[in-house]
Amino acid sequence: MKIWLDGRLQDPQEARVSVFDHGLTVGDGIFETVKSVEGRPFALTRHLDRLTRSARGLGLPAPDLDEVRRACAAVVEANPMALGRLRITYTGGVSPLGSDRGDAGTTLVVALGEVTRRPDTTAAITVPWTRNERGALTGLKTTSYAENVVALARAHERGASEALFANTLGRLCEGTGSNVFVVLDGEIHTPPVASGCLAGITRALAVAWTGAKETDLPLSVLAEADEVFLTSTLRDIQAVHRVDDRDLTDAPGPVTAKAMRVWDERAADDLDP
Ligand SMILES: Cc1ncc(COP(=O)(O)O)c(C=O)c1O
Numbered sequence: 484m485k486i487w488l489d490g491r492l493q494d495p496q497e498a499r500v501s502v503f504d505h506g507l508t509v510g511d512g513i514f515e516t517v518k519s520v521e522g523r524p525f526a527l528t529r530h531l532d533r534l535t536r537s538a539r540g541l542g543l544p545a546p547d548l549d550e551v552r553r554a555c556a557a558v559v560e561a562n563p564m565a566l567g568r569l570r571i572t573y574t575g576g577v578s579p580l581g582s583d584r585g586d587a588g589t590t591l592v593v594a595l596g597e598v599t600r601r602p603d604t605t606a607a608i609t610v611p612w613t614r615n616e617r618g619a620l621t622g623l624k625t626t627s628y629a630e631n632v633v634a635l636a637r638a639h640e641r642g643a644s645e646a647l648f649a650n651t652l653g654r655l656c657e658g659t660g661s662n663v664f665v666v667l668d669g670e671i672h673t674p675p676v677a678s679g680c681l682a683g684i685t686r687a688l689a690v691a692w693t694g695a696k697e698t699d700l701p702l703s704v705l706a707e708a709d710e711v712f713l714t715s716t717l718r719d720i721q722a723v724h725r726v727d728d729r730d731l732t733d734a735p736g737p738v739t740a741k742a743m744r745v746w747d748e749r750a751a752d753d754l755d756p
Contacts, residue, residue, distance in 0.1 A: 518717060527755055533682070537623040551571060607643050609726070613650055655705070666708055672698040
């Protein structure tokens with residue numbers, strides 16, 4: 484196994500990041516998770532665009548995308564695997580102990596972990612905690628993810644693989660690491676980015692490829708929707724067969740099943756859509 488740090492491939496046992504790194508001490512960092520299929524990253528251009536947007540939102544210097552591309556290519560080449568989670572992490576670097584960022588330069592790490600393909604359907608729960616649609620970090624993919632850690636642990640306790648949040652207004656928002664879609668009267672809907680959700684790359688492609696509408700929806704729509712599905716880099720489109728105590732036993736329903744087929748066709752057509 485090799486990872487990228489300090490501009491070169493390194494053995495993870497030998498790679499060192501400072502204990503004063505602002506990513507570690509206060510979560511001052513951003514990241515991307517990219518799917519790698521047989522060593523080929525999927526939708527890398529969109530992920531790098533979002534990395535740049537997240538950096539801008541956090542006030543970090545723009546990442547050197549040539550280096551990030553080189554790092555991704557080197558890491559996937561050094562670690563052959565069928566399906567990988569390619570993880571780009573970029574932080575504020577060595578800083579004083581506090582919220583002020585230092586000026587020692589940023590930290591870039593690129594690593595790869597092997598994953599297995601997700602099942603076609605899964606269970607989700609709703610959680611009582613909210614996404615803040617008006618926060619300083621809203622819409623940014625930052626390493627301040629501990630709220631997601633707590634919510635995802637709750638989902639696992641309940642036999643589910645994802646926890647779904649409403650925003651502060653009680654509107655449907657997103658999961659800990661996924662976007663959510665519902666089918667109502669045969670039409671697909673997903674919350675708008677203004678709900679406070681991350682502008683998921685899978686979400687954007689699913690909207691473009693299925694004609695899903697962006698609709699402001701109450702959290703309670705999950706109790707009524709004919710079908711529910713999740714999207715994320717590693718889930719692609721994944722049907723939901725249970726939300727809290729509600730069984731959607733024939734998941735994937737017909738609309739979701741079609742969306743999954745369309746996804747597979749379009750994604751196979753173009754590695755960097
Ligand atoms: C909070 C959150 N929402 C949604 C998503 C889905 O985004 P993407 O499709 O780009 O993986 C993610 C990323 O995995 C996420 O962390």
